[in-house]
Amino acid sequence: VISFKSIFSRIIFLHVIVVVIAAILMPLGLYWFLKSAASDLQHQVMREQADLVANYLVLRPTGSWELELPPVLQALYSRAYGRYAFAVLAADGKVMFSSLKDQSPVFSEDAHAADAAFLHTRKGDAVMSGVSLPKAADGRTVWIQVGEDMANRDVIVDDIVADFFKRVGWITLPILLFLLAIDIVIFRRALRPLVDASEMAQKINPKRTDVRLSSKKIPNEILPLVQAINQALDRLEAGFRVQREFTADAAHELRTPLTILRSRIDALADRGTSKALHQDIEGMARIVSQLLDIAELETLSIDPAEKADVRAICCEVAEFAAPLALAQGKSIALSGTDDPVWLNGNAEMLSRAIRNLVENAINHSPPGTTVEIVVEESGMVHVLDQGPGIKDDERELIFQRFWRRDRRRSGSAGLGLSIVQRIADAHAAIVSVENRPSGGAKFSLSFARTT
Amino acid sequence: MRVLVVEDNEELAQLLAQGLNAEGYQADLLTTVAEARAVVTTVRYAALILDLGLPDGDGLSILREIRQRKDPMPVLVLTARGGVDDRVSGLRGGADDYLVKPFALEELVARLEALLRRPGQLLGRSLHVANLAFDTESRQAFIDDKPQVLSAREIAVLELLMRRKDHVVSKKLVEDHIFGLSGEVASNAIEVYVHRLRKQLSERGAKVQIHTIRGVGYLIAEEKVA
Numbered sequence: 001v002i003s004f005k006s007i008f009s010r011i012i013f014l015h016v017i018v019v020v021i022a023a024i025l026m027p028l029g030l031y032w033f034l035k036s037a038a039s040d041l042q043h044q045v046m047r048e049q050a051d052l053v054a055n056y057l058v059l060r061p062t063g064s065w066e067l068e069l070p071p072v073l074q075a076l077y078s079r080a081y082g083r084y085a086f087a088v089l090a091a092d093g094k095v096m097f098s099s100l101k102d103q104s105p106v107f108s109e110d111a112h113a114a115d116a117a118f119l120h121t122r123k124g125d126a127v128m129s130g131v132s133l134p135k136a137a138d139g140r141t142v143w144i145q146v147g148e149d150m151a152n153r154d155v156i157v158d159d160i161v162a163d164f165f166k167r168v169g170w171i172t173l174p175i176l177l178f179l180l181a182i183d184i185v186i187f188r189r190a191l192r193p194l195v196d197a198s199e200m201a202q203k204i205n206p207k208r209t210d211v212r213l214s215s216k217k218i219p220n221e222i223l224p225l226v227q228a229i230n231q232a233l234d235r236l237e238a239g240f241r242v243q244r245e246f247t248a249d250a251a252h253e254l255r256t257p258l259t260i261l262r263s264r265i266d267a268l269a270d271r272g273t274s275k276a277l278h279q280d281i282e283g284m285a286r287i288v289s290q291l292l293d294i295a296e297l298e299t300l301s302i303d304p305a306e307k308a309d310v311r312a313i314c315c316e317v318a319e320f321a322a323p324l325a326l327a328q329g330k331s332i333a334l335s336g337t338d339d340p341v342w343l344n345g346n347a348e349m350l351s352r353a354i355r356n357l358v359e360n361a362i363n364h365s366p367p368g369t370t371v372e373i374v375v376e377e378s379g380m381v382h383v384l385d386q387g388p389g390i391k392d393d394e395r396e397l398i399f400q401r402f403w404r405r406d407r408r409r410s411g412s413a414g415l416g417l418s419i420v421q422r423i424a425d426a427h428a429a430i431v432s433v434e435n436r437p438s439g440g441a442k443f444s445l446s447f448a449r450t451t
Numbered sequence: 452m453r454v455l456v457v458e459d460n461e462e463l464a465q466l467l468a469q470g471l472n473a474e475g476y477q478a479d480l481l482t483t484v485a486e487a488r489a490v491v492t493t494v495r496y497a498a499l500i501l502d503l504g505l506p507d508g509d510g511l512s513i514l515r516e517i518r519q520r521k522d523p524m525p526v527l528v529l530t531a532r533g534g535v536d537d538r539v540s541g542l543r544g545g546a547d548d549y550l551v552k553p554f555a556l557e558e559l560v561a562r563l564e565a566l567l568r569r570p571g572q573l574l575g576r577s578l579h580v581a582n583l584a585f586d587t588e589s590r591q592a593f594i595d596d597k598p599q600v601l602s603a604r605e606i607a608v609l610e611l612l613m614r615r616k617d618h619v620v621s622k623k624l625v626e627d628h629i630f631g632l633s634g635e636v637a638s639n640a641i642e643v644y645v646h647r648l649r650k651q652l653s654e655r656g657a658k659v660q661i662h663t664i665r666g667v668g669y670l671i672a673e674e675k676v677a
Binding site: 255267315333335 | 460462466467469470531551554556557618619621662666667668670672675
């Protein structure tokens with residue numbers, strides 16, 4: 001079974017089969033009709049000739065039959081002309097009259113039919129085709145046979161039938177091919193709205209849920225499908241909206257109580273307890289933020305037109321993280337190119353990814369060291385620390401959600417690097433990590449630069 | 452100084468009011484957009500602390516109305532949504548600063564002070580870091596209340612850093628501020644001024660530290676005693 005993916009090629013394939021069958025059957029059918037029309041015409045002529053002969057066949061009162069043909073008819077049946085022959089047979093099959101030289105009958109087979117019978121026989125070289133017509137007079141019946149030698153058929157009829165293929169039959173083929181070509185054009189035009197609708201449908205993604213298929217020019221048969229797709233998109237868009245709203249609501253619901261808790265802790269008289277609780281709150285707030293980041297990232301897709309300067313982003317992250325680092329007795333530095341490094345991406349998301357790497361690096365660095373951010377012109381961003389580095393068997397694990405080296409450490413849900421990974425994926429960037437020869441880890445993000 | 456706090460969570464509002472009172476502010480509390488709209492047109496406040504998610508609407512609508520009236524009152528937006536869209540729409544809507552919940556009360560007070568110290572705003576002219584003070588009007592630095600003589604460019608750098616204490620001031624900003632748009636700046640000129648300023652301050656006993664964030668800028672903070 002041949003199966004086609006495309007409606008167009010399926011229709012064309014079936015159409016070609018139909019054209020081929022029609023190209024064969026049409027000339028054959030026409031030939032058959034022509035031939036039977038020619039044969040009917042001959043039968044009619046033979047019958048008329050037999051009637052004519054019958055008119056001149058007279059039964060005498062003496063009981064003997066007499067045939068007096070006029071000269072025109074005698075010439076017609078003359079052996080010199082050789083085309084037509086007649087014979088008159090009695091009931092016992094005896095030949096009474098014959099134009100043939102040995103007084104033989106035209107048709108030797110059954111000559112006793114009650115009505116005119118059309119016969120066909122081979123007689124020497126000749127193929128005789130004609131009629132056997134009974135004539136009754138005074139209770140006695142004779143049969144008049146009139147035949148035509150088919151080798152000398154009427155020239156015009158013969159030519160029409162024989163030359164049919166050569167002269168007429170071929171014309172059906174170009175007509176069919178012409179029809180096929182026109183149909184291809186018609187099918188193409190008919191399928192155009194469907195192709196357009198498919199192209200529209202391809203533009204739909206989580207960021208562009210507002211795209212709807214146009215129902216203009218869509219054929220009535222397909223219209224319900226297009227409408228059903230548009231309705232499904234309406235529901236999808238509503239679903240995305242609900243999800244986004246849920247994110248905002250959840251943020252509000254979690255963050256306000258955290259703020260209250262924090263303010264109450266600030267008011268505590270016991271400074272030591274207050275400081276410890278503060279750190280807990282800090283950790284919880286960070287986890288809430290990261291969970292919301294992750295929820296938001298589920299629907300993240302990067303607009304191909306969106307551009308971001310990753311060098312400026314790194315600078316902002318360094319500014320943001322510097323007070324944090326200094327508070328822990330560490331420092332931060334930015335190096336590499338001083339020129340903007342433009343790439344296709346979402347600035348806020350890139351900032352979150354780099355911030356997560358930098359915060360991680362700060363948290364894992366010993367006091368007195370510097371976390372270094374390096375931006376390369378090629379679109380690479382490195383974050384280097386002087387911490388303990390990453391063990392070989394942990395290199396893959398660290399990017400998984402909720403992975404932590406030290407489960408006892410609070411204030412970290414192990415989400416930071418999985419966020420980095422997800423943002424990198426959305427930007428078609430590669431995150432990698434290696435240990436520096438001098439000690440510490442080096443995280444790298446490599447982006448494809450836009451021109 | 453009177454500030455208006457619009458926050459629908461009463462517990463949080465009470466805590467904010469207590470904290471602000473402790474810092475010497477007088478805080479009035481409101482919980483809805485409608486109330487806030489009525490009050491801001493009649494009472495003059497030094498600043499507005501505005502939560503965006505209110506029960507009867509979006510806090511941004513009040514903000515837009517305030518800015519349409521050309522009211523320069525500083526507005527500090529509190530938001531539970533940390534998303535970039537929310538922040539951008541808040542700042543575009545006329546907010547002077549924003550804080551994402553959960554924030555520390557200290558942070559709120561610090562941001563509020565920074566807003567009030569902006570030119571044209573109500574809060575005093577004096578900036579403090581440890582025992583170092585700077586009078587923004589007379590452009591005079593003090594260490595332990597003793598006036599100090601510094602060069603004009605050192606003063607300019609110091610003012611910039613002290614206005615954003617505990618925050619990084621980018622090198623580019625310092626350059627633009629000191630040299631304006633005119634002339635070429637020698638690549639290490641800023642470093643030279645900062646180095647000189649750092650030396651002057653430490654020699655004169657200021658308990659502050661000017662950190663260099665390499666490749667980014669500078670930050671002034673209280674000196675850490677090891």
